[in-house]
Amino acid sequence: MVPPLDQDVSGLHQCRVVVQDGVDLALDDVGVVQRRGSVHVGRGFGLRRREVDNSQDGAAVGSTEIVSARRDDESTADASPAAVVPRPEHVISVNVSTAVRLATVVALIAAVLTAGGLWLSARGELTRLRASAADEQRFEQIATEYALGASNINYQDVNAWVAKLKANTTPQLTAKFDATAPKLQEILVPLKWTSTAAPIAAEVMSTTNGIDKVNVFLTVNSTSAQTPEGSQMTITYSVTVDRNNDWKITDVGGLDSALPSK
Template sequence: MSHEPENSTAATTAEQQTSPSPRSISFTVTAVVRAAVAAVLVVALVVVSWLLVMARSDIADRDAAAAAERRAEQVATDYAVGSATVDFSDINAWVARLKANTSPELAAKFEATAPELERILVPLQWKSTAGPIATTVESESGGVYKVLVFVDVNSTNSQDPAGARTTVTYAVTVDANNGWHVTDVGSTGSALPVK
């Protein structure tokens, strides 16, 4: 008789081992807090990394824009100083400077007007030297820069052999998409005498 209860206990134990028992998962408050802190840190790291990448991109874009502006200013300054430097005894060199680094269309305009300019400058015995005063990008749109160049010009001619010093403002258009060529040039006003 005592044998049966033993079998009954063994049978119950066997049933417990073969039948799935309900499981419960328990977490301590400390474990939950640690997991939450870790999740917040991961999210914060992702956000900070994204902000850093965006900031570097903004800085790179700003640096590239500043470098492009400096290049446009240099191209415009070189052009303005070259075109303001005239020696009536070497008009061909001056016309070459007028056409240097210009678009084919602008170079053709200067080529067409060169004989007229020569007829004016040679009889006047015009000579001028020039130096840059200041340059600024007035505007930029799609890689086309409108640049103002202020040039100090010292000139002499047969009517004024003592010479005169003036400040001339050149409006120069530089197209970065066209090999950084000058595509238009003009003056924003008359020469200003310097005392």
Template sequence: MPSTSALPGGRVGASPSWKKSIGNSFSERVILMSSQSVLSEDAAVDDDSTETEADWNKRQQRNKHSSVVRAAINHGRNAGDSAIKLKTIAAGLLCAVMVAAIAVLGWQLHGKATDLGHVNAAAAERMHAEQVALDYATGAADMNFQDLATWRGRLVKGTTPELSNRLTQAASSMEQIIMPLQWSSTAKPIAAKVRSESNGIYQIDCFVSVLTKNSQAPRGIQSTATYSLSVDSRNAWIITDIGGIDAALGAKPGK
């Protein structure tokens, strides 16, 4: 048992050795408490480290998930952009194909229209050549011994100068028969047909119905006169040659 000593005022106090023991015990408690505090702090630090690592793992997982989501979004966005680009390209190609198709169709239609125009123009020229020839043949076959000047005018109308001279000479020879027989004839056109064409020159056969009257056949003789004409479309549709002019006279007297 620790020793005691009398303190002033009659109080009893602990001896110095007891005080030392108490001091040592207190120091040990302080040290123990400090150690426990340090351990607690270390534990707290360890807990904090553990929580921080867990949080880090969570963050990593979240980041990884976010990265996957972002990648998926970016992939979808890129896919969408690619789809839009493909649609744009496809639309552009379709437009180009349509434009090309329209151009080809237009060219074909233009070509067909041009060909049709040439065909129509050629047909119109053939018809005009036939009309020129038929009008001439009808006029040449229509005569009256009382008005031979008019007949001679129709005979040389629309012919070349060379052909005109030939026809004038032929008319002079025919007048020697026409006047004594009091020859007259009326003509009606039947048809004209282009036989051939070369370098704008048409060979045309004309058919004219002729009713011929004279002193030997007062009732008249019906016949068909055939003319073969050459018409030059390059030279104002002038008549360059003619054959069968004698047919305008119909049947010979006495036959």
């Protein structure tokens, strides 16, 4: 139903008013009214309008139809589906002091991790050096014990001395001493050779794949039928030890210097 032109329609949620061409539309504080050829729309209302042809129902051609007038603060359930309600924006704010503390913590963690890595590396290197030093000490000890046994000779017990020559040696070196023992006995017994030795030093000279060559320095005091008053000399043994072969001695050099000349 179209309200009369002189009726106040300010309380209507929706109205249908036919307005002739040329009629002004203006905003008013009270509502939608028809006064002196004008349509006044109260504050808070919205208007939708379109041009229509009302020639069939008696209205003038080219009239304007107000199809709705609705308050902006009332329900908009029947509003156009094209209306989009803006979504609230999510803003994350970080306090400056919090950011500084976070950066400090990250820096501290990085420093701790770096220090830990360096410590582990240094610890590994120290362990390797200690193991290497322990191996080197064992090489020197084995070589020194062998050299002392080879230099302490008593012509009255040549077999015991030959046993010391073969001690902790490889089968190949043992066989070599077994072959030379009779000749050595022929030299020592007639000369009544005796000798005692004391260690001076030992040093690893080279290392190759677990095989070390060690120089052992000894002071040797000897007596014989030719020199009953005795004599002293410094001799050097070169002893090769194979760690991969149960720390066996594979070769001995310098043994001749501890024996009397033929």
